[in-house]
Amino acid sequence: MIILEDIHKVYLRKKVETTALKGVSLQVDKGDIFGVIGYSGAGKSTLVRLVNYLERPTSGKVIVDGQLLSDRSAHELRQIKKDIGMIFQHFNLLESKTIYQNVAMPLILSKKGKKEIKERVTELLAFVGLSDKANSYPNELSGGQKQRVGIARALASNPKILLCDEATSALDPQTTQSILDLLKKVNNEYGITIMLITHEMSVIQKVCNKVAVMEEGEIIEQGSVLDVFGHPKHTTSKNFVQTVVRTEIPANIKRKLAEREVSTLAKLEMVGDHATEPVLQALINTFHLDVSVVFTNMTEIQDTTLAIWYLQIEGKESDKRAAWQFLEEQNVRYEEVTV
Amino acid sequence: MFDTNITLNQFVEAIGDTFYMVGMSLLLGTIIGTIFGILIVVTKPGGIIPFPIVYMILNPIINIIRSVPFIILIVALIPFTRSIVGTSIGNNAAIVPLIIFITPFIARLVENSLLEVGPGIIEAAESMGATPFQVIWHFILPEAFGSLILSLTTATISLVGASAMAGTVGAGGVGNIAIVYGYQRFDSFAMFSTVVILIIIVQVIQSTGNKLARMIRRN
CATH class of the missing domain: 3.40.50.300 (P-loop containing nucleotide triphosphate hydrolases)
Structure with missing residues (x-):
């Protein structure tokens, strides 16, 4: 046009x-x-x-x-x-x-x-x-x-x-x-x-x-x-x-992470229906990972939901790899971020 | 009752003369002056129909005529006046220099009024695909109308003042009585009463103009 x-x-x-x-x-x-x-x-x-x-x-x-x-x-x-x-x-x-x-x-x-x-x-x-x-x-x-x-x-x-x-x-x-x-x-x-x-x-x-x-x-x-x-x-x-979506970890949480000497986090980004699917549950139950939620934000954009999760994930490397594959199949964007 | 040489009839006639001269020159001056004012605004560099030559010719002409004091203009224009109206004395002979005097003045006032119309209005007009003529006719003129009325009010009052000097070429009018009887013959009553009449005329013109402009601007 x-x-x-x-x-x-x-x-x-x-x-x-x-x-x-x-x-x-x-x-x-x-x-x-x-x-x-x-x-x-x-x-x-x-x-x-x-x-x-x-x-x-x-x-x-x-x-x-x-x-x-x-x-x-x-x-x-x-x-x-x-x-x-x-x-x-x-x-x-x-x-x-x-x-x-x-x-x-x-x-x-x-x-x-x-x-x-x-x-x-x-x-x-x-x-x-x-x-x-x-x-x-x-x-x-x-x-x-x-x-x-x-x-x-x-x-x-x-x-x-x-x-x-x-x-x-x-x-x-x-x-x-x-x-x-x-x-x-x-x-x-x-x-x-x-x-x-x-x-x-x-x-x-x-x-x-x-x-x-x-x-x-x-x-x-x-x-x-x-x-x-x-x-x-x-x-x-x-x-x-x-200005409208917090995609970054707030400073006070970053400080606490530093105190606990946490250096890497998993950032998950889910759009639409995926945002409400029980992904976390799968990570814990199916892949036996130890997951704690550090920070999360959900925003409505264009009538769908954008969800951003920062997770601290502990567990066996093989379990993690299987989990990443699962996330990819679920169309969940995944990346490792350094704090 | 008063020690004076003028009669009521003379006054009535003088007021009629003033209205005649002011009316005629206002009519023609407004038509030509408005056209010139519009031309200056639209042909200016950056205007809606940029035409630098027209602007570069009109703009100085207006300035030159406006620089000449009216009393000089009357005398200087005598040959021109004679060729137009066939005589160089009387009311009609005064109208020619009055038009020449008021046209550039009105052109400037119209220019100022039109420039008050915001660039946003013109942009909106152009975004609708309006032709330059449509921009002027449907957007600029209606938006500037209230301000144009006030400009013409100012011009009319200026003309009333200028017409007082028309006596120089044998024209009548209220101002002429003030000069001939009041000033030259030391007739205080004539002087005083003409001044009062002029004050009333000017007041009526101004308040009518204000009222009209308010009605148009609606506030």
Whole structure:
């Protein structure tokens, strides 16, 4: 659906060059909710704006729905933009127009008939739960309601893609949750591919199926959300994951382990159904190992469970080897870690 | 009752003259000035239709005209005025320099009002695939409308002030009475009453403008 190939973006301001993106490549498939996370200044905003060509790449290819955007005329690009909705951190609604008129705007721009506009806007306002606000003005609405209007407006032209530019960053946690639920609904019911950028890992955790981590204009890690949350490779990714899932052993436990002179632990990572299977029991009963749980964490990601166990395991080497084999068969990711 | 040489009729006529001159020049000045203001904003480097040549020509022209004091402008424009309206004296002859005077002023005010519209609104418009004309018509102008009304209010008051100097080319108006009777003939009553009338006119214009802008901005 969206392919970015080796994108470089250099801004020239007052004869000083700033590089915003350094060779970024990514692919978003149809039906994905693709999250891009990074600290401010990482280049996320520039990245998301490449998709609807609000920003043009200095070099590299942007391919949306099979069309190479650099080949398209200004007129064709405007048509392509109608297939890509966008919502913003600060909503960017027209303060001088009613909610109805705001949602109708993309249809007015496409010169649709009054009747068609009325039907579509009524349907969209019902979808986002704001039917009673049609004649209100944006300044009479709360932040969450404004973002709902933004979503309704972005959906008006029946887009295939929805871009979310820090769409929940100006909202409180509860409102954020309701907007994220709405985005999921947009993805499920209309089959719209979503690309969102955020600096909050909890947003990625709650809605995305894929994630890319950005730092200083580069994607340092990308993959399925479960993979990245389970074993982030890069320090920055680890830091982001740590904000919602504790995958590292807390310091006080580490100190106690040091006192007891424990140096190696087994780290088990289980996803979905495996997370609730009686793996521990098998280790103890079937393989006769002496298992003590040092630290554990279970988190819900994308409607499945990610469980991380740190175990101290004692026993015969042959039993251990048999146990590791068993874990592998059970699709439990296993690794030995040094404390 | 008062020791004065002017009659009520003269006052009524003067007020009519002022409204005529201000109204006509405001109408034409607003049309041309708004177009220039929009052109400056959109053709600016980084604007929605970057066209540096238009910007580089319009911008200094506006500055140059705005640098010339109105009283000088009236006199300097006499040949031009004569070629346009066929005479260089009277109310119609005053309207020409008034338009030339107010158009660049309105262009600047319109520019400021339009620049108040946040870049986020324009970005939203572009993300919807709006044409540059649609961006101006459906987004920038409606969002700036309240501010534009206040700008035009300021311009109108400026015109009332400028029209007082129209007497130089034999035009009438309230300001002319103040100068001819009040100042040149030491008629204190004429001076005092014209000042009061001007104060009232300015107050009415300003509060009407404020009210309109508030209605449009809805707060």
